[in-house]
Amino acid sequence: MPFHPYYYGLTPPAYIDPGTGSLMIQVLIAVLIGGLVSAKIFWGRIKTFFKGLFSRRSKQIKDDD
Amino acid sequence: MTSRVNSGSFRDPSGFLFWQDGSLYRQVNTTYRDNYEHLMKSGLYEALTTDGLLIPHEEVDIEFPQPDLASNVIRPELIPFISYPYEWCFSQLKDAALTTLRIQKICLDFGMSLKDCSAYNIQFRKGRPVLIDTLSFEKYHEGQPWVAYRQFCQHFLAPLALTSYRDTRLNQLLRIYIDGIPLDLASSLLPFHTYLIFSLLSHIHLHARSQKRFASKTVDTTRYEVSRLSFLGIVDSLESAIRKQKWQPHSMEWADYYQDTNYSSDAFVHKKQIVAEFIDKIDPGSIWDLGANVGVFSRIASDKGIPTVSFDIDSAAVENSYLECVRREETNILPLVLDLTNPSPGIGWGNEERLSLAERGPTDCVLALALVHHLVVSNNVPFNRIAEFLGDICRSLIIEFVPKSDSQVQRLLATREDIFPDYTQQCFENEFKKYFRIESSAGIRDSQRTLYLMRKR
Numbered sequence: 425m426p427f428h429p430y431y432y433g434l435t436p437p438a439y440i441d442p443g444t445g446s447l448m449i450q451v452l453i454a455v456l457i458g459g460l461v462s463a464k465i466f467w468g469r470i471k472t473f474f475k476g477l478f479s480r481r482s483k484q485i486k487d488d489d
Numbered sequence: 490m491t492s493r494v495n496s497g498s499f500r501d502p503s504g505f506l507f508w509q510d511g512s513l514y515r516q517v518n519t520t521y522r523d524n525y526e527h528l529m530k531s532g533l534y535e536a537l538t539t540d541g542l543l544i545p546h547e548e549v550d551i552e553f554p555q556p557d558l559a560s561n562v563i564r565p566e567l568i569p570f571i572s573y574p575y576e577w578c579f580s581q582l583k584d585a586a587l588t589t590l591r592i593q594k595i596c597l598d599f600g601m602s603l604k605d606c607s608a609y610n611i612q613f614r615k616g617r618p619v620l621i622d623t624l625s626f627e628k629y630h631e632g633q634p635w636v637a638y639r640q641f642c643q644h645f646l647a648p649l650a651l652t653s654y655r656d657t658r659l660n661q662l663l664r665i666y667i668d669g670i671p672l673d674l675a676s677s678l679l680p681f682h683t684y685l686i687f688s689l690l691s692h693i694h695l696h697a698r699s700q701k702r703f704a705s706k707t708v709d710t711t712r713y714e715v716s717r718l719s720f721l722g723i724v725d726s727l728e729s730a731i732r733k734q735k736w737q738p739h740s741m742e743w744a745d746y747y748q749d750t751n752y753s754s755d756a757f758v759h760k761k762q763i764v765a766e767f768i769d770k771i772d773p774g775s776i777w778d779l780g781a782n783v784g785v786f787s788r789i790a791s792d793k794g795i796p797t798v799s800f801d802i803d804s805a806a807v808e809n810s811y812l813e814c815v816r817r818e819e820t821n822i823l824p825l826v827l828d829l830t831n832p833s834p835g836i837g838w839g840n841e842e843r844l845s846l847a848e849r850g851p852t853d854c855v856l857a858l859a860l861v862h863h864l865v866v867s868n869n870v871p872f873n874r875i876a877e878f879l880g881d882i883c884r885s886l887i888i889e890f891v892p893k894s895d896s897q898v899q900r901l902l903a904t905r906e907d908i909f910p911d912y913t914q915q916c917f918e919n920e921f922k923k924y925f926r927i928e929s930s931a932g933i934r935d936s937q938r939t940l941y942l943m944r945k946r
Binding site for chain 1: 500501502503604605634635636637638639640642691692695696699700701702703704706708710713714715716718719720722723725726
């Protein structure tokens with residue numbers, strides 16, 4: 425259940441009609457885009473993790489030499 | 490002291506524009522006070538006005554026109570000429586769209602969001618797009634969807650995509666549909682392969698389907714949230730969609746005009762010199778150049794610091810002129826698309842929400858160069874009707890007469906019967922003298938053409 429003031433009349437109601445169909449597609453696109461952005465962030469973290477891992481290893485090899 | 494409410498300012502209960510003693514003011518209503526204070530105190534107003542994205546205003550202490558609703562009154566800076574999206578070329582609409590999205594992104598940093606996205610809220614100030622509706626902002630609450638999403642797609646994305654993938658003349662649909670192009674219409678007009686482009690598939694095609702699907706259904710929309718991350722993602726997605734819209738003019742009706750004229754470079758230089766002298770004599774506060782093409786003569790005026798609107802029927806010529814304006818960072822010229830034989834009418838509620846061309850006048854001076862023969866020969870408009878119309882929209886006139894013997898007129902007559910026995914210099918002068926006083930005239934060297942400086946009677 426959402427709790428932000430938008431749903432409880434604490435902000436003035438929109439004077440333009442956002443349109444139910446427009447809201448529904450927006451929510452669907454938001455889910456898709458939100459998923460993609462999250463995946464991108466997650467993938468970025470994985471890459472950073474492995475980069476860090478490999479750079480530590482190569483540093484260790486160099487130190488051993 | 491009388492105040493008159495602006496005829497196009499009534500939809501938003503947050504406030505309204507009104508005229509008083511020749512100045513334009515905006516009443517801010519009490520229902521909007523919280524949002525207005527947040528705009529001013531959060532730093533958003535300063536950030537936007539510093540970047541030239543929002544029209545600056547000052548708070549004034551005057552009598553409220555509607556005191557029972559009023560919180561305060563502001564006086565926004567005045568835009569010299571109000572233009573409408575159906576008068577903009579492709580790049581003007583694209584820049585207006587990108588400006589809107591840039592504002593929306595900045596808003597979110599300050600805890601606000603745009604509550605409407607009408608293209609009519611954008612105007613061109615000193616050559617660049619600016620938001621003129623100071624009451625377009627509302628506090629953003631995490632989870633709320635973007636209420637202006639539909640409006641943005643209808644006002645900006647749909648017309649840009651139609652120009653990009655079909656024909657720039659479809660931009661004129663904005664003149665019929667005051668709240669933007671209906672998405673089902675845009676979807677049906679766009680070519681099938683646009684279904685394969687994710688941004689157009691989602692924001693136009695599926696959006697249109699969704700509107701149709703939910704048109705008669707009652708849905709509890711409060712159950713659905715859009716996270717801040719996704720909200721920003723939608724704005725980014727729209728921005729990327731707008732940036733991808735491109736228009737390369739193919740057929741240039743007038744855009745190559747100056748490479749295709751019959752007069753010599755000497756005549757061209759002389760014509761520019763006479764026009765400059767006439768402008769200096771008039772010393773106008775504003776100029777409308779009708780049939781301006783890419784704005785060569787408009788720039789004689791605008792380079793003198795005179796606010797100049799440069800109208801032409803050819804979108805390609807206006808596009809070139811606007812891109813030049815952006816490249817040179819010009820601040821006094823506004824190129825616009827206008828068919829003078831069917832100029833912008835008053836549209837919207839009571840035909841007065843958006844003003845006709847004549848209602849936005851009169852201007853101090855009109856330039857009508859190499860124009861009259863097109864109106865007479867190609868459009869069958871008699872001299873007296875042209876003189877009457879020009880008399881309604883200006884106080885001074887710089888006009889060129891091109892005789893029938895001129896090869897340009899001969900070219901217009903080549904494909905049609907000459908039914909214009911009255912197309913003579915004498916008849917031209919006689920008809921124009923009914924509305925204007927001829928103050929000066931000069932023949933253009935190395936041509937058969939004459940330039941006139943006339944003052945309204």
